[in-house]
Amino acid sequence: MIKLLMTLLCVMMMIPAAAGPKNRISRNKMGIVAHRGFWNCEEAGYARNSLAALRCAQEAGFWGSEFDVNMTADDTLIVFHDGKIDGKLIEDYPFAEFKSHRLENGEPIPTLDQYLEQGKLYPETMLVYELKPHSSPEVEDRFVRLTIESLEKHGLLDPKRVMFISFSFHICQRLGELLPDFSVQYLEGNMNPKEVKAVGINGIDYHFSVFDKHLLWSKEARKLRMTTNAWTVNKDEDIRRVIQHKVMYITTDNPLQVRELLKEAKVREVR
Ligand code: MG
Numbered sequence: 001m002i003k004l005l006m007t008l009l010c011v012m013m014m015i016p017a018a019a020g021p022k023n024r025i026s027r028n029k030m031g032i033v034a035h036r037g038f039w040n041c042e043e044a045g046y047a048r049n050s051l052a053a054l055r056c057a058q059e060a061g062f063w064g065s066e067f068d069v070n071m072t073a074d075d076t077l078i079v080f081h082d083g084k085i086d087g088k089l090i091e092d093y094p095f096a097e098f099k100s101h102r103l104e105n106g107e108p109i110p111t112l113d114q115y116l117e118q119g120k121l122y123p124e125t126m127l128v129y130e131l132k133p134h135s136s137p138e139v140e141d142r143f144v145r146l147t148i149e150s151l152e153k154h155g156l157l158d159p160k161r162v163m164f165i166s167f168s169f170h171i172c173q174r175l176g177e178l179l180p181d182f183s184v185q186y187l188e189g190n191m192n193p194k195e196v197k198a199v200g201i202n203g204i205d206y207h208f209s210v211f212d213k214h215l216l217w218s219k220e221a222r223k224l225r226m227t228t229n230a231w232t233v234n235k236d237e238d239i240r241r242v243i244q245h246k247v248m249y250i251t252t253d254n255p256l257q258v259r260e261l262l263k264e265a266k267v268r269e270v271r
Helices: 002-014 051-060 112-120 137-153 169-178 193-198 208-213 217-223 236-245 255-264
Strands: 029-034 064-071 077-079 126-131 162-166 184-186 203-207 227-231 249-252 268-270
Touching (some): 051 112, 051 255, 077 112, 126 137, 162 169, 169 184, 193 217, 208 217, 208 227, 236 249, 236 255, 255 268
Parallel strands (some): 029 268, 126 162, 162 184, 184 203, 203 227
Antiparallel strands (some): 064 077
């Protein structure tokens, strides 16, 4: 009997608990995602979605760095959070209209190409690519196609290097169809993990209050082999609670603070 148990134990130890890409991690570990890069520091000049903020996140060794992408009328992908710049809807104007805009640290708005050039330099940092919703499914399909082409061009069309998030259900579904090996996380928080998985989307990235309200969703998603992420967790008490929810990743404007609180909770930070 003891011999049989020992054999079983050996076999179990030989099976990797978290087989597959970098984005599947076990329950006593958590990855930190710097929200719009590690912008909240002097070196980045407090500029969200800047090249400096990405570089700071890379240098600090966080698991991932999140950024927002919009598409202009002439099909240029740019890294910028809002749908409008100086009152102009990004998808209605050519890129030339936005060239003179400056971020808080003096940088121009990065194009996706420039951003991916910086992204390439640190293979250990997951690029958490947010596709902002656009005006119609047709425009969003073009956005998804250009996204895939850009990543391919930069040698980054790799599930170990890039994952996707979006509030657009259509974009998530399309990415799920076209790139089934990549982690794609739906952001809206209005569907349970089973419903999301059933339509071909393999992850959820929900506001932390959703995980507070639905205490089983993190566990249910893991059982369905989905990835889980909570946004945007900045206050100590919220960070501590999200750590207890055991999501795989925590998206924050205060990544150094999360690093400290993970140590305090004896949860290993995945890098
Ligand atoms: Mg975002």
